[in-house]
Amino acid sequence: EADIYQTPRYLVIGTGKKITLECSQTMGHDKMYWYQQDPGMELHLIHYSYGVNSTEKGDLSSESTVSRIRTEHFPLTLESARPSHTSQYLCASSLGWGNQPQHFGDGTRLSIL
Amino acid sequence: DQQVKQNSPSLSVQEGRISILNCDYTNSMFDYFLWYKKYPAEGPTFLISISSIKDKNEDGRFTVFLNKSAKHLSLHIVPSQPGDSAVYFCAAKSEGTDKLIFGTGTRLQVFP
Numbered sequence: 001e002a003d004i005y006q007t008p009r010y011l012v013i014g015t016g017k018k019i020t021l022e023c024s025q026t027m028g029h030d031k032m033y034w035y036q037q038d039p040g041m042e043l044h045l046i047h048y049s050y051g052v053n054s055t056e057k058g059d060l061s062s063e064s065t066v067s068r069i070r071t072e073h074f075p076l077t078l079e080s081a082r083p084s085h086t087s088q089y090l091c092a093s094s095l096g097w098g099n100q101p102q103h104f105g106d107g108t109r110l111s112i113l
Numbered sequence: 114d115q116q117v118k119q120n121s122p123s124l125s126v127q128e129g130r131i132s133i134l135n136c137d138y139t140n141s142m143f144d145y146f147l148w149y150k151k152y153p154a155e156g157p158t159f160l161i162s163i164s165s166i167k168d169k170n171e172d173g174r175f176t177v178f179l180n181k182s183a184k185h186l187s188l189h190i191v192p193s194q195p196g197d198s199a200v201y202f203c204a205a206k207s208e209g210t211d212k213l214i215f216g217t218g219t220r221l222q223v224f225p
Contacts, residue, residue, distance in 0.1 A: 042215040104156035
């Protein structure tokens with residue numbers, strides 16, 4: 001069973017606020033990912049990391065930023081939240097070699113008023 | 114342009130019967146395919162995967178079939194149980210990358 005944790009689970013906040021979504025995994029996985037999903041739609045990769053100090057942008061353009069200072073921690077930050085950022089954000093991790101499944105956290109549902 | 118397509122948004126199956134969920138893809142460079150199950154308010158849970166060098170992979174009640182010539186993937190659940198009711202996502206990746214491309218999901222309802 002995958003051990004990957006996201007906080008908060010739900011966040012309702014006003015426009016212009018700085019937001020950090022937390023993601024931690026206890027499996028020692030090198031690779032971590034952030035996806036964005038709107039209701040009824042597919043998941044879109046917005047950021048990924050292959051290890052400490054490695055971060056890359058995904059296929060879907062996002063105004064968020066990420067950091068990877070520790071293997072187990074991959075936070076996502078929005079400097080100034082807007083209503084267009086309202087979505088579900090899912091964090092995942094995987095082993096660093098071969099074809100490996102990604103294991104997901106339960107997500108953060110973000111609503112910007 | 115959607116590279117992974119799940120054309121059936123929903124499927125309803127009686128308990129004990131077979132559930133067949135379908136997925137089509139357009140990118141011939143995909144070499145690894147996965148199925149995830151998602152309950153409301155939870156993240157996707159990995160179910161089963163298949164490499165492009167195989168045409169079938171089985172794990173308990175779940176079997177995934179890959180038809181590379183047709184660019185078609187299917188997930189069979191036998192027998193279906195009420196606890197299988199969830200949204201099922203098909204995903205794929207190309208060789209040399211870890212980026213998963215997801216379909217839009219199929220909502221499966223298993224009724225008694």
